[in-house]
Amino acid sequence: MCAAPPRPLGALDPTTRRITGLIGAVVAGLALWVLLPADGLTPEARRLAALFVGCLVLWVTEALPIGVTALLAIAAQPVFVVAPMNTAGARFMTPVFFFVLAMFLIAAVVQDSGLDRRFAGWLLRRAGTDSRRVIFAFxxxxxxxxxxxSDVPACAIWAALGLSLLQRDGLEPGKSNFGRALMLAIPIAAFIGGIATPAGSSVNLLGLQLLKDFGGVEVGFLHWMAIGVPMVILLVPLAWWVLVRVYPPEITNIAPPPTEAPGPLNRAERRTLQLLGTMLVLWIASTWYPRALNATMVALLGSIAMFMPGFKLLSWDRAMKSVSWEALFMIGGITSLGVACRDTGLAEWFVTHSLGGLATWHPLAIIATISAVTVVIHLVIPILPAVTAVLVPPVVVLAQQAGLPPALFALPVVFTASCGFLLPLDAVSLITYGTRYYRMTDMLWPGALISVGWVIAMTGLIYVIGPLVGLR
Structure with missing residues (x-):
């Protein structure tokens, strides 16, 4: 979901990197505080901007552990006289925090039950030995x-399968176009698949929570899927087509996979399918009954059921090991800073002075511009929750100034926050980058082409389908 990625910072040793990051955070924060004008911006907003930028530098450089920086974002708010401690803490512990916690537990059960391996085997047997079809199946x-x-375990599972396949065929890292295309395809597909449902990524729920906090708008589970599922259906084939043409496999066929006949579903697999099916039905029903079937409540009850005697799918020890606490803390810290942007007037000021001119444009052009900016900003802020927190508040204000529904401009940000494949800087893509089958710059060209397709698809679907699901 949002595990903290290791950042490639050249040959700096860890101590030097941490000191450099800490100094950079202080310098960046002070510089912004000095440069921001006093006119039209409250002292609290200026201090918050400095704090926000400083935390972003710490997150990107990992000068401090990700979770520690998140706690610093809470503790520093009363120090900077941005918000009292009880307010900053209350913004930290939102429903998104508990939803992400539940999804870590669900991911652990899917892996432990063996459902992921059964599904992978089923797909690969149908793909056969054609190298291009194998990439598409992955x-x-x-x-x-x-x-x-979560995107991270989904990518990790398929990366392990892909690495096993490449090693079995004797394809060397850095010398195989098939290996390059396959190891790029897995994280790109995980990013794309994560937008199919709100449950696919913590970034989705964070964005929807910010949209609710800033714009007072709730987007239903099925309404999200009305845009997310077509996006996935369009983008997965497009991404595959781009990858196999930019990096055409040097082999036509691969060695056939093991032909073990799968046995019947075991007890854990059956219970997991029953539980996931029930949760999906309730999530979809929450579109019409948001108060009775809150998405976070369904996720929590589903994860609690995993411990019940009738299921017994998860132990407490396994649950604790499956949770990325630094990811949870980061979600909390980002949410608290994002809400503070609204309360101090920083978001409104940012729109007025940088995006205000967009309010007079045609909505189609605004949506396309917002999506494109969200893609490019990943190069500066390669942390998906931070991208969402930085951009959602100002675009909600922009929509309000243009007299348009906030969701019309905010959803392109929330969806496109997952379009992070220009460079392998996120935790998801770094999983396969570590296999050394591709270099960092190998992702740029296909990633840019797929990103263009993403922006076009996002703009068209939001503009056409949005009105049908009440987004305009």
Missing amino acids: MVGAATLSSIV
Whole structure:
């Protein structure tokens, strides 16, 4: 979901990197505080901007552990006289925090039950030995799994399968176009699949929470899927087509996979399918009954059921090991800073002085511009929750100034926050980058082409389907 990625910072040793990051955070924060004008911006907003930028530098450089920086974002708010401690803490512990916690537990159960391996085997047996079809099967598998569990475990599962296949065929890292295309395809597909449902990524829920906090708008589970599922259906084949043309496999066929006949579903697999099916039905029903069937409540009850005697799918020790606490803390810290942007007037000021001119444009052009900016900003802020927190508040204000529904401009940001494949800087893509089958710059060209397709698809679907689901 949002595990903290290791950042490639050249040959700096860890101590030097941490000191450099700490100094950079202080310098960046002070510089912004000095440069921001006093006119039209409250002292609290200026201090918050400095704090926000300082935390972003710390997150990107990992000068401090990710979770520690998140706690600093809370503790520093009363120090900077941005918000009292009880307010900053209350913004930290939102429903998104508990939803992400539940999704880590669900991902653990899917892996422990063996459902992920059964699904992978089923897909690969149908792909056969054609190298291009195998790449497509991996992408479909990663995207499908990522739609219901975190992008990180979905990518890790398929990366392990892909690495085993490449090693079995004797394909060397850095010398095989098939290996390059496959290891790029897996994280790209995981990113794409994560937008199919709100449950596919913590970034989705964070964005929807910010949209609710800033714009007073709730987007239903099925309404999200009305845009997310077509996006996945369009983008997975497009991404596959781009990858196999930019990096055409040097082999036509691969060695056939093991032909073990799968046995019947075991007890854990059956219970997991029953539980996931029930949760999906309730999530979809929450579109019409948001008060009775809150998405976070369904996720929490589903994860609690995993411990019940009738299921017994998860132990407490396993649950604790499956949770990325630094990811949870980061979600909390980002949410608290994002809400503070609204309360101090920083978001409104940012729109007025940087995006205000967009309010007079045609909505189609605004949506396309917002989506494109969200893609490019990943190069500066390669942390998906931070991208969402930085951009959602100002675009909600922009929509309000233009007299348009906030969701019309905010959803392109929330969706496109997952379009992070220009460079392998996120935790998801770094999983396969570490296999050394591709270099960092190998992702740029295909990633840019797929990103263009993403912006076009996002703009068209939001503009056409949005009105049908009440987004305009």
